[in-house]
Amino acid sequence: MQVASVIVDVAAMQTDRAFDYTIPEKWTGMIQPGMRVVVPFGPRKIQGFVTELKSGSNVKKLKSLVEPMDLVPVLNSELLELADWLTETTLCFKISAYQAMLPAAMKAKYEKIFRLRGEEELLNEEIAAFFNKRAELTWDEAAKAGVLSSLRQEIKADRIELIYKVKSRGQKKNIRMIGLSLSPEELSAGLDSLPANAQKQKDVLNYLARSETSLLSAKELMDRAGAGSSTLKSLIEKGFLFERQQEMYRDPYEDREFEQTQPLPLTDQQQGAIAPVLGAIEENRHETFLLYGVTGSGKTEIYLQSIQRVLEKDKEAIVLVPEISLTPQMVHRFKGRFGDDVAVLHSGLSIGEKYDEWRKIQRKEVKVVVGARSAVFAPFENLGIIIIDEEHETSYKQEENPRYHARETAIKRADFYHCPVILGSATPSLESFARAQKGVYQLLTLPKRMNNQQLPDVEIIDMREELRSGNRSMFSHALFDKLTDRLEKGEQTVLFLNRRGHSSFIMCRDCGYVAGCPHCDISLTYHRQSHRMKCHYCGFEELVPSKCPECNSEHIRYFGTGTQKVEDELGKLLPHAKVVRMDVDTTSRKGAHEKLLRQFEEGKADILLGTQMIAKGLDFPNITLVGVLSADTMLHIPDFRSSEKTFQLLTQVSGRAGRHHLQGEVVIQTYTPEHYSIQLAGKQDYDQFYNQEMMMRKLGNYPPFYYLALVTVSHEDVMTASGVTEKITQYIQSRVSNQAIILGPVASPIPRINDRYRYQCLIKYKREPKLHEILKTVMEHYTKQQKDKNLQVAVDVNPFIMM
DNA sequence: AGCACGCCGACT
DNA sequence: GTCGGCGTGCTC
Numbered sequence: 026m027q028v029a030s031v032i033v034d035v036a037a038m039q040t041d042r043a044f045d046y047t048i049p050e051k052w053t054g055m056i057q058p059g060m061r062v063v064v065p066f067g068p069r070k071i072q073g074f075v076t077e078l079k080s081g082s083n084v085k086k087l088k089s090l091v092e093p094m095d096l097v098p099v100l101n102s103e104l105l106e107l108a109d110w111l112t113e114t115t116l117c118f119k120i121s122a123y124q125a126m127l128p129a130a131m132k133a134k135y136e137k138i139f140r141l142r143g144e145e146e147l148l149n150e151e152i153a154a155f156f157n158k159r160a161e162l163t164w165d166e167a168a169k170a171g172v173l174s175s176l177r178q179e180i181k182a183d184r185i186e187l188i189y190k191v192k193s194r195g196q197k198k199n200i201r202m203i204g205l206s207l208s209p210e211e212l213s214a215g216l217d218s219l220p221a222n223a224q225k226q227k228d229v230l231n232y233l234a235r236s237e238t239s240l241l242s243a244k245e246l247m248d249r250a251g252a253g254s255s256t257l258k259s260l261i262e263k264g265f266l267f268e269r270q271q272e273m274y275r276d277p278y279e280d281r282e283f284e285q286t287q288p289l290p291l292t293d294q295q296q297g298a299i300a301p302v303l304g305a306i307e308e309n310r311h312e313t314f315l316l317y318g319v320t321g322s323g324k325t326e327i328y329l330q331s332i333q334r335v336l337e338k339d340k341e342a343i344v345l346v347p348e349i350s351l352t353p354q355m356v357h358r359f360k361g362r363f364g365d366d367v368a369v370l371h372s373g374l375s376i377g378e379k380y381d382e383w384r385k386i387q388r389k390e391v392k393v394v395v396g397a398r399s400a401v402f403a404p405f406e407n408l409g410i411i412i413i414d415e416e417h418e419t420s421y422k423q424e425e426n427p428r429y430h431a432r433e434t435a436i437k438r439a440d441f442y443h444c445p446v447i448l449g450s451a452t453p454s455l456e457s458f459a460r461a462q463k464g465v466y467q468l469l470t471l472p473k474r475m476n477n478q479q480l481p482d483v484e485i486i487d488m489r490e491e492l493r494s495g496n497r498s499m500f501s502h503a504l505f506d507k508l509t510d511r512l513e514k515g516e517q518t519v520l521f522l523n524r525r526g527h528s529s530f531i532m533c534r535d536c537g538y539v540a541g542c543p544h545c546d547i548s549l550t551y552h553r554q555s556h557r558m559k560c561h562y563c564g565f566e567e568l569v570p571s572k573c574p575e576c577n578s579e580h581i582r583y584f585g586t587g588t589q590k591v592e593d594e595l596g597k598l599l600p601h602a603k604v605v606r607m608d609v610d611t612t613s614r615k616g617a618h619e620k621l622l623r624q625f626e627e628g629k630a631d632i633l634l635g636t637q638m639i640a641k642g643l644d645f646p647n648i649t650l651v652g653v654l655s656a657d658t659m660l661h662i663p664d665f666r667s668s669e670k671t672f673q674l675l676t677q678v679s680g681r682a683g684r685h686h687l688q689g690e691v692v693i694q695t696y697t698p699e700h701y702s703i704q705l706a707g708k709q710d711y712d713q714f715y716n717q718e719m720m721m722r723k724l725g726n727y728p729p730f731y732y733l734a735l736v737t738v739s740h741e742d743v744m745t746a747s748g749v750t751e752k753i754t755q756y757i758q759s760r761v762s763n764q765a766i767i768l769g770p771v772a773s774p775i776p777r778i779n780d781r782y783r784y785q786c787l788i789k790y791k792r793e794p795k796l797h798e799i800l801k802t803v804m805e806h807y808t809k810q811q812k813d814k815n816l817q818v819a820v821d822v823n824p825f826i827m828m
Numbered sequence: 829a830g831c832a833c834g835c836c837g838a839c840t
Numbered sequence: 841g842t843c844g845g846c847g848t849g850c851t852c
Contacts, residue, residue, distance in 0.1 A: 031852080035829050044852040067851040068831060084852050174843080 027053050028082045029090060031073035032119045033066050034133055036426075038808045041118045044073070045082040046090040056090070059098030059105055061131065063091040063191045070189040072133035074123050076105060094193065099127060099387075101406055103441055110437060116800055116820050117427035125427050126402040130195020130380035137164035138188045139176055152179060195380040200273040201243040203257060203266050205233045215265050225256040230265060243268070274381040277374055283360040288333060289326050298469040299327050305445040306334050306409060313436055315416075315461040316449040318471030319709070320680025321478065321644075324449045325355070328412050329362050331447065336366070336392055340409025340444070344395045345431055347418040347641060348372065353619045354644060355414070359395045370396030370403070373615060398423060398431045401438070408442040411435040415641060416448035416457055417673055419666075422825040430823065432457075451680060451711075452673040455722065458715055459729040474684070481651070481682040481689030483707040487698045488655075499586050499594060504652045504692045511650050512602055512631055516687065518650040519643070520634045521678045522588050523658045529585030531558070533573035540570065546777040553589055563779040588634055591654065595632065607635035640677040646685035651678055656695040656703050663774045664827050665727045668702040672714050675706035726766055728823075731789040734800065735824040737773060739781040739817045747772075749816060750784035753803055757788060760799050765790040774828045781817075787827075797822070 030043035046064055048056050056062065056075060064073045065088050072094065100108070100123065108122040115122075124132060139162040152175055156162060164187075167173055179185040207215050212234055219226055232250040243257060260266045291299065298316060305312045318324045332342040346355050348371065359367050368382040368391040385391045387404045394403040398421055401411070413421070413432055421431040432448065439446045448457055448466065461468040474480065486501040496502060511518050530548040532539045540549045542560035549558035551569065559566040572579055588608045595604050605625050612618040618638075625633045626645055633639060633648075659671045675693060683689020695703050705714040723730050736753055740746040750770035758767050769786030776783055790796060800820050807818040 028852095033851085035851085037829055039849090040829075040851070046852060064852085066830090069851095071830095082852075087852055 026081065027056075028079045028087065029056055029062065029075045030077040030079060031062060031064055031075055031090065032123065033064065034072040034120055035066070036118045036120050038118075038805055041120070043076055045079070045084050045087055047087045048078075049089050052090070052093060056093055057098050058102065059100035061094035061099060061133075063094060064088070065091060068189075069135075070191055071135065072191050074100065074120070094191070097387075099131060099404075101404065103406070103438070104402065104404065107402075107434070107437060107441075111427050111429055111434070113797065114433075115427045115429050115822055116797065116804065121426045125399065125423070125429070128195065128376070128379045128383040130193065130376050130383075132194050134192045134194050136190040136192060138162065138190060139164070139167060139180075139185050140188055142184055142186055151175060152185075195376050197272050198275055198377060198381070199270040202240050202269050202271045203243050203246050203261075204240040204269070205230070205265070206267045207265055209234070225250075225252045226260055226265075228252060229256060229260060233266075240269070240271075274385065275375070275378045276381075277378050278356070278360065278369065281360075283357060283364065285364065286358070286361040288330055288362075291326065291330070292323065292475065294471050294473060295323050295327055298471055299330060301467060301469065302327070302331050302410075302445055302447060303334055306331065306338065309443045311440045311443045311445065313439070313446045313448065313460075313466040314469050315453055315457050315466040316447050316469045316471070317453050317458070317461075317711075318449065318451060318469075319474060319480065320451045320677065321474040321684045322451075322471035323475045324414070324471065325358055328414070328447065328449070329358065331410055331412070331445075332363070332393060335409030335444075336363070338409055340392075340407050341405040342393045342409055343400060343403050343405065343411045343435070344393065345400055345411070345413045345421070345435065346395060346397065347415050347420050348397050348638075353622065356395060359393060363393050366392045368394050368396075368403075370394060370400040372397060373618075401431045401434045408438065409444050410447070411439050411444070412447045412449065414449045416450045417452055417454040417669075419670070419825050422823070424826060428821050428824075452676045453711075455669060455715065455718060456729045459719070476685075478683065478685070479688060480709050481679055481691045483679055483691040483693060483709070485698050485703060485707045486692060486694045488694050488696050498598075499591060499654060500598070500652075501692070501694050504694065505598075507650050507690060507692060508602075508632075508652065509599070512599065516649040517625070517628070517630075517645065517647045518632045518652065519639060519648055519678070519681050520591065520632055520652045520654060521636075521639060522586065522591055522634070522654040523636055523674070524585065524587045524655075529587065531569065531581055531583050533576060533578055534580040534582050535578035536573060536576040538573050538575040544777070544780045545775065547775055551583060562775065586655065588636060591634055595634070602632055603630040604632045604634055605630040607633065607639055609636070609638075612638070637674070639681070640674055643681050644684055646687070648682055648684070649687045649689050651682040651689065651691045653678055653691070653693045653695075656693050656706075657697055660697065660700060660702065665722070665725060666825070668700075668718055668721070671700075672702040672706045672718075675703065676709060676711070679706070679709065726789050731766070731791060733822075733824055734788040734790070734796065735821045735827065736769075736786045736788070736800070736803065737783060737819045737821070738770075738785070739778075739783045739819075741781055741815050743782040745816065746782040746784045749807070749818070750786055753807075753818070754786045756803065757786065757799055761788070761790065761793050761796060765793055765796075781815075 027048045028045050029048050030045055033040055033044055058075050058077055060075050062073050062075055063070055070091060104126055108119060108126060111122040112119050141156065141160050152172060155170060155172055167176055176185060180187055216227055216230055229250045229252045247253065261268055302314055316324055316327065328344060335342050356369055368385050370379060370382050386394055394400050413435055416432060423429055435446050457466065460466045484503060486503055488501065491501045508518055529550055530539055531551055540558050542549055542563065542565050544565055545560055545562045547560065547562055549560055552559055556569055557566045558569055573581060588606055592604055592606050595602060605621050607621050624630055653675060656675055659674060660667055679691040682691055693703065693707060701717050738746050738750045747770055754767060754769050766789040770784050773783035773785045804818055804820060807816060
């Protein structure tokens with residue numbers, strides 16, 4: 026008797042283990058590890074993943090699995106193993122790991138249906154009327170009508186049964202194909218048999234007779250032969266044509282042409298950098314390279330040519346980019362070089378589109394994947410290289426379970442396939458650079474820009490001085506002068522501001538009252554479109570008060586500046602300048618991002634104003650000025666990485682200027698010009714910044730000198746939250762070595778979200794082999810004896826967001 | 829997680 | 841006496 030071990034689709038501590046099922050005879054040999062199956066679980070039916078086949082089980086009474094959901098495994102043995110590793114390192118449930126590795130379309134949907142068993146005359150009248158001659162009724166319908174309890178009785182009396190259905194979320198898309206079912210000889214007879222007035226039908230037959238393809242889509246046929254669907258229908262009824270459903274891919278780049286590009290000759294410095302990578306590819310050797318190249322130094326060409334070599338060896342490549350919809354230029358470069366061999370996976374695609382791209386990978390119809398974080402799980406089986414562009418980006422860390430980091434995951438996979446990883450950045454994360462210094466990664470450097478173009482001149486403006494000299498606007502004199510100068514010359518400017526919306530918060534000028542969220546300890550954000558105050562954490566919103574709720578004063582002031590406000594201001598100051606604004610609000614619609622960029626590229630705008638998303642990948646020759654309106658916004662968030670983030674962002678943004686023939690200039694406005702991350706970003710001196718920041722990290726016992734683990738406890742009651750955190754802290758304290766540093770219990774940086782109080786405990790450690798086990802025990806303890814359902818305990822190993 | 833089972837208070 | 845509230849414990 027064959028038995029399948031199954032991980033069921035229930036994300037809970039108690040069900041986070043394999044359950045055994047017998048395999049019905051008709052499925053033996055067909056069911057394999059890595060397949061999704063439908064299994065009975067308690068009274069219901071749910072989805073599960075087969076992890077192992079066995080010849081028996083320790084469990085006495087086994088149920089048998091219902092049916093497979095796949096013809097071939099969706100997870101191969103490597104990915105199953107990777108899931109084990111993810112589970113261990115991030116302390117997540119196995120099912121969460123599996124789900125993270127697959128497109129959302131494969132997540133199960135459940136449906137409950139009441140079905141009549143026999144004759145409905147036996148039912149009570151109310152129910153009979155409700156079924157109204159139908160044999161089935163959904164649970165939701167019944168719940169809405171409030172007949173659940175009567176239905177329960179009918180179930181007890183065996184007159185109705187409750188059926189649990191498991192469905193996949195995404196569907197394959199089918200297309201209707203039409204073909205000619207007549208041979209050439211039969212055709213003329215067929216044409217003659219048609220009535221004289223059936224001209225359209227004749228047109229269709231004639232078109233198909235002349236056409237070279239024997240099968241084409243109904244839509245295309247109708248277009249080309251100028252016929253309607255009724256024409257086709259009658260021809261099919263007459264047996265002249267046949268129709269067939271054919272599976273098709275939704276192609277998000279369908280109507281886009283990609284110009285074929287050829288490898289560019291490499292400069293000496295590129296040559297030097299790529300050689301070790303090619304060596305590793307040649308020798309099938311796993312090695313991690315940190316490609317540290319200043320902005321505009323030609324990293325992408327190195328990626329492209331490394332991939333080229335990998336493809337020549339008939340292997341596959343994964344390219345991770347921070348968020349691809351944000352860099353359409355990147356997609357262009359890969360599709361341009363590798364054409365149809367490229368699949369693209371990013372958050373802008375629909376569930377169905379992602380599913381289709383995933384299937385192309387699984388069926389080996391593509392060899393290169395370009396995508397955001399989750400593309401690291403692309404189901405290739407012969408990987409030749411993994412490339413992570415902008416490796417310092419924090420979006421590579423997933424902030425929900427499984428809390429994995431794409432960089433570590435990539436290295437793990439590459440190790441399995443004995444292939445290299447390239448981490449590319451102009452401003453490497455301290456962790457990576459430190460590893461390169463230690464020789465864990467091999468450092469490759471591109472210190473010069475292509476064509477030896479100078480890095481832009483950077484001017485740092487002290488906005489306190491501006492204020493003192495009476496300039497209360499958001500533009501310093503220097504920036505404004507340069508801006509008008511570029512407008513006159515017809516050159517383009519990029520203005521960067523790290524905050525969307527209008528103003529960040531409102532304050533009463535008389536009493537200092539700041540509008541805060543009643544459910545969270547955070548100030549509300551003003552949104553001009555709706556003229557409302559919104560909480561970005563719990564969704565609370567209210568109208569902007571006209572009077573101060575505390576002191577009744579009418580002197581309400583809007584503080585902070587968002588992109589919207591800057592746009593308004595530009596309209597007033599430079600009414601002739603054409604401005605393109607790019608932030609989450611203007612790019613949420615599909616394709617909007619590309620459209621705005623194209624406008625700017627084609628010179629239809631003078632100024633590109635935007636948030637973070639314009640910091641990366643923009644490469645337009647006519648940009649000669651970059652203005653950073655407020656460099657400090659990131660600096661003051663309570664996070665040990667705030668200096669690093671500030672430095673990286675400023676350097677990236679500055680890199681947008683003067684990438685081609687025109688020399689670029691950068692103006693950075695700040696209230697803290699003396700801060701080293703701003704000073705050194707101004708000088709574009711990464712090495713100096715690295716040294717300085719490493720010193721700070723060493724002093725603060727932060728990464729890369731220490732690893733971190735963060736335990737966050739939340740509860741409606743402050744005392745419970747702090748009390749539990751206290752206990753957890755003590756427990757951990759007593760079990761780790763005295764090398765570990767434990768901070769806590771303390772209130773989280775945001776002490777309350779959604780009426781729940783939040784406390785945390787931060788563990789800094791160098792080597793604690795038992796720590797994962799300890800943390801697991803903590804989680805188990807507080808989820809099992811869940812007397813208090815409201816208590817939440819979350820663990821983040823290597824946290825990036827400390828809130 | 830969901831669902832059943834089981835034990836207590838408020839109704840036809 | 842029954843309906844339904846939610847505390848408890850299990851799911852191969």
